[in-house]
Amino acid sequence: MRMEYEVVIGLEVHAQLATVSKIFCGCSTEFGGEANSQICPICLGLPGTLPVLNKKVVDYALMAGLALNCELSRHSKFDRKNYFYPDLPKAYQISQFDRPICQNGYIEIETAAGRKRIGITRIHMEEDAGKLNHEGSIDCSTGSLVDYNRTGVPLIEIVSEPDLRSPAETREYLNQLKQILQYLGVSDCNMEEGSLRCDANVSLRPLGQKEFGTKTELKNMNSFKAVEKALHYEITRQRSLLEQGKKVVQETRTWDDNLAQTISMREKEEAHDYRYFPEPDLLPLEVDHSWIEQIRSNLPELPREKKERFIDQYGLPEYDAGVLTASRALADFFEEGVRAYHEPKAISNWMMGEFLRLLKEAGITVEQAKITGQLLAELLQLIDEGTISSKLAKTVFAESFKTGKDPAAIVEEKGLKQISDQGQLDQLVSRVIAAHPAVVADIRNGKDQAIGFLVGQIMKETRGKANPGLVNKLIREKIETG
Amino acid sequence: MHLYELPIHQLRDKIDRQEVSPAEVLAAFYRRINEVEERVKAYITLTEEQAGVRASEPLSGPLAGVPLAIKDNISTAGIKTTCSSRLLANYVPPYDATVVNRLNQAGAIILGKTNLDEFAMGSSTENSGLYPTRNPWNLECVPGGSSGGSAAAVAAGAAAGALGSDTGGSIRQPAAFCGVVGLKPTYGNVSRYGLVAFASSLDQIGPITKDVADAALLLNAICGHDPLDSTSVDRPQPDYTQFIKEGVQGMRIGLPREYFSMDFDQEVKTSVLAAVQRLEQAGARVEEVSLPSADFALAAYYIIAPAEASSNLARYDGVRYGYRSKQNAKLSEMFTSTRSQGFGDEVKRRIMLGTYALSSGYYDAYYLKAQQARTLIKEDFDQLFKEYDLLISPTTPTTAFKFGEMSDPIDMYQADIFTVPVNIAGIPAISLPCGLDSKGLPIGLQMMGGHFAEGKILQAAYTLEQLLAFKEQPAEVGGAE
Numbered sequence: 001m002r003m004e005y006e007v008v009i010g011l012e013v014h015a016q017l018a019t020v021s022k023i024f025c026g027c028s029t030e031f032g033g034e035a036n037s038q039i040c041p042i043c044l045g046l047p048g049t050l051p052v053l054n055k056k057v058v059d060y061a062l063m064a065g066l067a068l069n070c071e072l073s074r075h076s077k078f079d080r081k082n083y084f085y086p087d088l089p090k091a092y093q094i095s096q097f098d099r100p101i102c103q104n105g106y107i108e109i110e111t112a113a114g115r116k117r118i119g120i121t122r123i124h125m126e127e128d129a130g131k132l133n134h135e136g137s138i139d140c141s142t143g144s145l146v147d148y149n150r151t152g153v154p155l156i157e158i159v160s161e162p163d164l165r166s167p168a169e170t171r172e173y174l175n176q177l178k179q180i181l182q183y184l185g186v187s188d189c190n191m192e193e194g195s196l197r198c199d200a201n202v203s204l205r206p207l208g209q210k211e212f213g214t215k216t217e218l219k220n221m222n223s224f225k226a227v228e229k230a231l232h233y234e235i236t237r238q239r240s241l242l243e244q245g246k247k248v249v250q251e252t253r254t255w256d257d258n259l260a261q262t263i264s265m266r267e268k269e270e271a272h273d274y275r276y277f278p279e280p281d282l283l284p285l286e287v288d289h290s291w292i293e294q295i296r297s298n299l300p301e302l303p304r305e306k307k308e309r310f311i312d313q314y315g316l317p318e319y320d321a322g323v324l325t326a327s328r329a330l331a332d333f334f335e336e337g338v339r340a341y342h343e344p345k346a347i348s349n350w351m352m353g354e355f356l357r358l359l360k361e362a363g364i365t366v367e368q369a370k371i372t373g374q375l376l377a378e379l380l381q382l383i384d385e386g387t388i389s390s391k392l393a394k395t396v397f398a399e400s401f402k403t404g405k406d407p408a409a410i411v412e413e414k415g416l417k418q419i420s421d422q423g424q425l426d427q428l429v430s431r432v433i434a435a436h437p438a439v440v441a442d443i444r445n446g447k448d449q450a451i452g453f454l455v456g457q458i459m460k461e462t463r464g465k466a467n468p469g470l471v472n473k474l475i476r477e478k479i480e481t482g
Numbered sequence: 483m484h485l486y487e488l489p490i491h492q493l494r495d496k497i498d499r500q501e502v503s504p505a506e507v508l509a510a511f512y513r514r515i516n517e518v519e520e521r522v523k524a525y526i527t528l529t530e531e532q533a534g535v536r537a538s539e540p541l542s543g544p545l546a547g548v549p550l551a552i553k554d555n556i557s558t559a560g561i562k563t564t565c566s567s568r569l570l571a572n573y574v575p576p577y578d579a580t581v582v583n584r585l586n587q588a589g590a591i592i593l594g595k596t597n598l599d600e601f602a603m604g605s606s607t608e609n610s611g612l613y614p615t616r617n618p619w620n621l622e623c624v625p626g627g628s629s630g631g632s633a634a635a636v637a638a639g640a641a642a643g644a645l646g647s648d649t650g651g652s653i654r655q656p657a658a659f660c661g662v663v664g665l666k667p668t669y670g671n672v673s674r675y676g677l678v679a680f681a682s683s684l685d686q687i688g689p690i691t692k693d694v695a696d697a698a699l700l701l702n703a704i705c706g707h708d709p710l711d712s713t714s715v716d717r718p719q720p721d722y723t724q725f726i727k728e729g730v731q732g733m734r735i736g737l738p739r740e741y742f743s744m745d746f747d748q749e750v751k752t753s754v755l756a757a758v759q760r761l762e763q764a765g766a767r768v769e770e771v772s773l774p775s776a777d778f779a780l781a782a783y784y785i786i787a788p789a790e791a792s793s794n795l796a797r798y799d800g801v802r803y804g805y806r807s808k809q810n811a812k813l814s815e816m817f818t819s820t821r822s823q824g825f826g827d828e829v830k831r832r833i834m835l836g837t838y839a840l841s842s843g844y845y846d847a848y849y850l851k852a853q854q855a856r857t858l859i860k861e862d863f864d865q866l867f868k869e870y871d872l873l874i875s876p877t878t879p880t881t882a883f884k885f886g887e888m889s890d891p892i893d894m895y896q897a898d899i900f901t902v903p904v905n906i907a908g909i910p911a912i913s914l915p916c917g918l919d920s921k922g923l924p925i926g927l928q929m930m931g932g933h934f935a936e937g938k939i940l941q942a943a944y945t946l947e948q949l950l951a952f953k954e955q956p957a958e959v960g961g962a963e
C-alpha cells in the first residue's frame with residue numbers, strides 16, 4: 001500500500017525595513033546607488049568605529065510584532081554572530097540571538113478548509129551584509145568586487161513555526177505577511193530588489209506520525225512563485241526518496257529557476273558555530289510600556305480589518321473588498337473616490353475593471369498611476385449627468401490614467417461631449433431610416449432587435465457621441481409615426 | 483628648568499602670559515624627542531609637519547599650545563594608526579577618534595603616535611609588532627604596557643602629556659613603571675569612538691601625565707557623553723580641576739586584605755603602606771577591608787577580554803585595508819595566511835583563547851561563568867564604596883622588569899593582578915608614583931573609587947602627591963643642555 005505523507009514547512013523571511021538610514025549609522029538605505037556610494041567608517045567596520053542603534057528600526061520591528069500578534073520583549077539585546085566573509089566588514093553580524101524583540105505570534109491564513117493560524121516563533125532585528133559581484137561568470141570568475149551599500153541596511157527576520165502543510169498554504173502565508181508589512185509601511189517587500197527574502201525548511205512524515213522527518217533548507221527563491229515551485233519540486237523529490245526506502249539528507253539546497261530544480265549546496269549541514277555573544281558596544285534594549293503604547297496607537301488599519309470595514313461600511317461584496325484591500329494604496333484610492341461619489345459599487349467596478357487592467361498593461365503600481373480616486377469620481381459624475389456616454393467614459397478614463405488630467409477637461413479638449421440635442425439627432429435619424437428601408441420594414445414586422453443596427457449606424461456617424469437612449473427613442477417615434 | 487620638564491598646567495601659564503609661544507614649546511619638545519627617542523623609542527609616528535602648521539595657527543582652549551602624544555591605537559584622520567601591528571602598519575584612518583577631536587578643540591597639538599603592545603595586548607611593549615619601547619629610568623627595563631610608549635614619552639619629557647588606553651591596567655601599569663601619573667576613568671566616562679577595540683566592555687581611554695593636576699586637565703578635555711558611543715554615559719560633567727586641592731580629612735580609605743596578603747615585592751608593599759600612613763596622618767581614616775571575589779578577577783578577565791578580542795580582531799582579514807597575504811588563491815587561504823602572517827604570537831594566543839571560550843559547548847562553562855564572576859566582583863566593589871571613599875593598593879606587584887624576564891605569558895598576566903579588577907568592575911582608578919625601590923625604579927600606588935568618583939580620586943591623589951613631593955627624574959635619559 002502506498003504510504004501517505006504529510007508535508008511540514010517552516011519559513012524564515014528576511015524583510016528589509018523601509019527606514020531612511022541604516023541600522024547603526026546615518027548612511028542612506030536607498031536601493032540601486034552606485035557601488036560603495038552609501039558607506040561610512042561605521043558601516044565599513046573601520047577599526048575603532050561603534051554602532052549606534054537607529055530607534056526607527058525598533059519602532060518598525062515593534063509595529064510588525066504587534067501586527068503579527070506577538071509578545072513584545074521589554075528587555076531585549078543585540079548579539080554578535082561571528083563568521084568570515086568578504087561582504088561582512090566586521091566579520092560579525094550584529095543580530096539578536098536569545099532575546100529577540102518579538103516572540104510567539106501568528107498570522108491567520110485562508111485555506112480551503114477555512115481559516116488557519118500559522119505560528120510565528122520570533123521576529124528579530126539585524127543588519128544586512130554587502131553584496132559580492134563576480135567578474136565574468138561564476139565558474140570562471142577572475143575576481144570579485146564587493147559593494148557595501150547594503151551593509152547595515154536594517155532587516156527583520158520573521159521565523160514561522162513548522163505549521164504550513166502545503167506549497168499553497170505557504171504562498172498564502174507569504175501573501176498575508178507581505179500585505180501586512182506593506183500596510184504597516186515597514187517594508188516595501190520588493191523581492192526583485194531583495195527587500196524580501198525567504199528560506200524554507202521542508203520535510204515529510206508519514207501521516208499521523210508526531211516526530212518530524214529530516215528536513216532540507218531551501219534557499220535562493222526570488223519570487224513567491226519560485227517558492228511554490230521549489231517546494232513542489234522538493235516535496236516530490238523527498239517523497240520519491242522515501243518511497244524507495246532511501247533517506248532524506250539534512251542539507252541546504254539552492255533553487256535553480258532555469259533548471260526548475262533544487263540542487264544540494266553542501267552535503268550535511270556544516271556544523272556552523274557562530275560563537276554568539278552579547279554585543280558589548282550596544283546597551284541592552286529596554287522597551288517600556290509607553291513606547292509600546294505609542295506604537296500601538298499609531299498602528300494603521302490592517303488588511304483584514306479594512307476588508308471587513310469595506311463590506312460593512314460600503315456594502316461591497318466580499319470579493320470586491322478583498323481585491324480593493326490587497327494593498328493600502330488601492331484601498332486609499334477607493335476611499336478617495338467614495339468620498340467624492342455616492343455609489344461605492346460603481347467606484348469598485350471601475351477600479352476592478354479598467355483601473356487594474358490599465359495598471360497591468362502599463363506594468364506600474366497604484367502609487368505610480370497618475371489618475372486619482374477623486375478624478376474617477378468626477379468621471380462617474382459626468383456619466384450620471386449625461387455629459388458623456390459610459391462607452392466614451394472608458395476613453396476618458398484611459399486618458400486621465402495616462403496624463404492625470406481631469407475628465408471634464410479631457411471631454412472638452414477631445415470634443416467627446418455627448419450629443420443630446422434633439423434637432424441635431426432628428427436629421428441623422430431621418431437620414432439613416434431613409435437609407436435602410438429593409439431594416440425599417442423588419443422592425444415594423446416585429447423584429448424589434450433590428451433597431452440596434454440603426455442605433456449603431458448613428459453612433460458610428462457621431463463617433464460614439466450620440467446619446468444612445470435618445471437615439472433609440474427618436475428612431476422608434478419616427479418609425480411608428482412614419 | 484627646561485620647557486619639556488614642565489607639567490601642562492605650568493606650560494599653559496607660560497603660554498597664557500605670552501612668555502613663550504606654542505611654536506617655541508613645540509620646537510622644545512621636538513628637540514627633546516630628537517635627544518631621547520633613539521634610546522627610548524616611545525614613538526611610532528611623529529607628526530612634526532602637521533604639528534608645526536597647527537602651532538602657527540591661532541589656538542584657543544584650555545590646552546592651547548600643549549603638545550601631546552597619542553597611543554597608536556587611537557584613530558587620527560590622515561595619520562597612520564598601526565596598533566603596532568604588521569596588519570595595520572600602513573593603515574591611515576579617514577576619521578578622528580572623539581578624544582582626538584576634543585583635544586583639538588581644546589587647542590592641543592599632537593606630537594605623534596606612541597608605541598604599544600600589538601593591539602594593546604601586553605604589559606611591556608615587548609609584543610609590539612615594530613620594536614619595544616625602553617624605560618627612561620633604566621633602558622634595560624620595560625616601560626610597562628600596553629601604553630608603554632605614552633608613559634615613556636611623558637617620563638622622558640618627550641611629550642607634555644599623553645593618552646593611553648586601559649583594558650586591564652594598560653594606563654596604570656606603565657605609568658607606575660615610568661614614574662608618572664596614569665588615570666583610568668570610569669567605563670563610559672570617555673568616548674571609545676575611534677579607539678581600536680581590544681575588549682569593548684573593558685577598554686577605556688585616559689590620560690598619562692607628569693602630575694595629578696595635569697590628569698584633571700586632560701580628563702576635562704576628553705570626558706563626557708558622545709552620541710557616537712552608545713556606552714558613553716550622558717550625565718552632567720564636573721570640572722575635574724576643582725578637585726585639585728589638598729584635603730583627605732575624614733576620607734574613608736580601605737586597604738583590600740586580599741591584595742596586601744599576596745606574595746609580592748616587599749619594597750613595593752613597604753612604600754605603598756608608608757604612603758598610606760601619610761594620608762592617615764593627614765586625617766584619612768584607613769581600614770583593612772575584604773574583597774573576596776577579587777580572586778576570580780584575573781581568571782574572568784582572561785576569558786572576557788580574549789573572547790571580545792577574538793570577535794573585534796576578526797575584521798582584519800585582508801579584504802578591505804591593511805596587510806594582505808600574497809597567498810590568496812582561495813578566499814579561505816587569504817584569510818588564514820593574512821592573519822597568520824599579520825598577527826604576533828600574543829595576539830594569536832588571545833584570539834585562540836577567546837574563540838575557544840565562545841565556542842558552542844564551552845560558552846556556558848567559560849564566557850557565561852566569567853560574566854557571573856564579573857557580577858560578583860562588581861557587587862563586592864559597590865558594597866565597599868558604600869562605606870569607603872577609596873581603596874588603595876599597589877599598582878603592580880613589582881617595579882619595572884627587564885626585557886625578556888617574563889618569558890612565560892602566565893607570569894606576564896600576573897603582573898596585572900591589582901589593575902584588572904578595576905576594569906572588570908568598570909570603576910575609575912589612578913596610579914601615581916610613591917617612591918623608588920633600591921634599584922632606583924619608581925613604585926606606583928593605585929587609588930580606586932566608585933563609579934564616577936574621579937573627583938575624589940583626584941583630590942586624594944593630589945593630596946598624596948603634595949605630601950610625598952616625589953620629584954625624582956628618570957636617570958637614564960638625563961637633562962639637556
